Amino acid sequence: MDLTTKYMGLSLSNPVVAGASPLSKELDKVKALAEAGAGAIVMHSIFEEQLAQEALALNYYIEQGAESFAESLSHFPPMEAYKVGPELYLENIAAARKAADVPIIASLNGVSLGGWIDYAGKIQQAGADALELNIYLIPTNRKVSGTKIEKAYLDIVKAVRAAVSIPLAVKLSPFFSAPVNMARKLKAAGADALVLFNRFYQPDIDVEKLEVAPRLVLSDSDESRLPMRWIAILFGRVRLSLAATSGVHTGEDAAKLILAGADAVQVVSALLRDGIGQLTKIRDDMAELLAAKGYRSIRKARGVMSQKNCPEPAVFERANYIETLQSYPQSPAAV
Ligand SMILES: Cc1cc2nc3c(=O)[nH]c(=O)nc-3n(C[C@H](O)[C@H](O)[C@H](O)COP(=O)(O)O)c2cc1C
Structure with a gap:
């Protein structure tokens, strides 16, 4: 089966991509991911806070004596928490690029x-094949409307687009009022791909310690x-590559997302839990499943079960919600 796929203009040997995770902090793991057959490797993130912290520190040393330096940093995690600083991050991209014969995002x-x-430009210079922009925003300000939040996203994408010419993916949260409309606006702002979705890590309350x-x-x-x-709904409605992230643990998960319309599927938890070798298994099982259904290439399988192409488009909408609730069997314990 022809597993090749195009993802935001990049040619991938197959659609199973190692998503952003700490695995990419070590060069031997980057090599192992490539050897396991990753179609591409997304590096772990470098954070705005980290870059701002560096700039503040630099400013402090240049200007000598901004007393508020330590105070201004107090809302950032300590620098050591990031483990990889801005310079090292660029070096790691260059090293990964050299060591692994797959696209480095x-x-x-x-x-x-x-x-x-501006750091986006440095990332490009360091040799990254593409850039994934993760906008992880928790809107808590009561004065800021959804419209303003959307504009903030678009402004960031436009600014990053202006800073780089390499392909640009935007990793998004699922919390938009009108995701298809937003996707189209992101395309107009300069995005080449969407990565759906950012998995929000919720804080937990420790009742014992009240923390x-x-x-x-x-x-x-x-x-x-x-x-x-959402990939099934977006397929054919936006001219953007679509990558799935969240919950890809098996070949079947990957196959379903391809059928829904994904160009690529990103894997993280499965690799952290079961090891890097799991990537090979996901790729091979996905290929076997799709081949058994008669598809000779990813291209042919892609989007077959999207909303546009599936026999019952309503299953992706409200009708399905009602049907799903009605279909839940009454358990004897509940009566
Ligand atoms: C330990 C850990 C570290 C992660 N680090 C990053 C990161 O640096 N940048 C990022 O965009 N996503 C990061 N993610 C999110 C993953 O890339 C991915 O989107 C998410 O885990 C959902 O995919 P999964 O179900 O395959 O784990 C991280 C996830 C985990 C578990």
């Missing part, structure tokens, strides 16, 4: 218009259904 993570956007603490839980296969729905 850098990841830049930010929420505001600021000096950090709010981060608690990272890896995904499971069911979580792939949120990107699956």
Whole structure:
């Protein structure tokens, strides 16, 4: 079966991509991901806060004596927490590019218009084949409307687009009022691809200690259904490449997302939980499943079950919600 796919203009040997994760912090793991057959590798993110912190520090040393330096940094995580600083990040891109014969996609993570956007140009110079822009925004300001939030996203994408000529993917949250409309606006702002969706890591409350603490839980296969729905809806409606992220653990998960319309599927939790070798299994099982259904290429299988092409387009909409609720069997325990 021909597994090749085009993702935002990049030619991938297959659609299974190693998503942004700590695995890309080590060169031997980058090599292992390429050897396991990753179609591309997304580097872990470099954060706006990290770049701002560097710039602040530099400013401090140049100007000597901004007393507020430590205070101004107090809302940032300590620099050591990032493990890889801005210079090392660029070196890691160049090293990954050299060591692995697959496209290397850098990841830049930010929420505001600021000096950090210039760093996108450095990422390009370092040799990244493409850039994934992760806009991880938690809107809490009561005075800021959804329209303003959308504009902020678009302004960031435009600014990054102006800074680089390499392909640009935007990793988005699922929380938009009108996702298809937003996707089209992101395309107009300069995005080449969407990565759906950013998985939000919810803080948890420790009742014993009365503390709010981060608690990272890896995904499971069911979580792939949120990107699956929206990829199926977006397929054929926007001229953007579509990558799925969240809940790809098996070849079947990957096959479903391709059938929904994904150009690429990103895998992280499965690799962290079961090892890098899981990537090969996902790729091979996906290929076997699609071949068994008579598809001779990813291109032929892609989007066959999208909303546009599937026999019952309503299953992706409200009708399906009502039907799903009605179909839940009454359990004897509940009566
Ligand atoms: C430990 C860990 C670190 C991650 N680091 C990043 C990151 O640096 N940048 C980013 O955009 N996503 C990051 N992610 C999110 C993943 O790229 C991915 O979108 C998410 O885990 C959902 O995919 P999965 O279900 O395959 O895990 C991270 C996820 C995990 C579990």
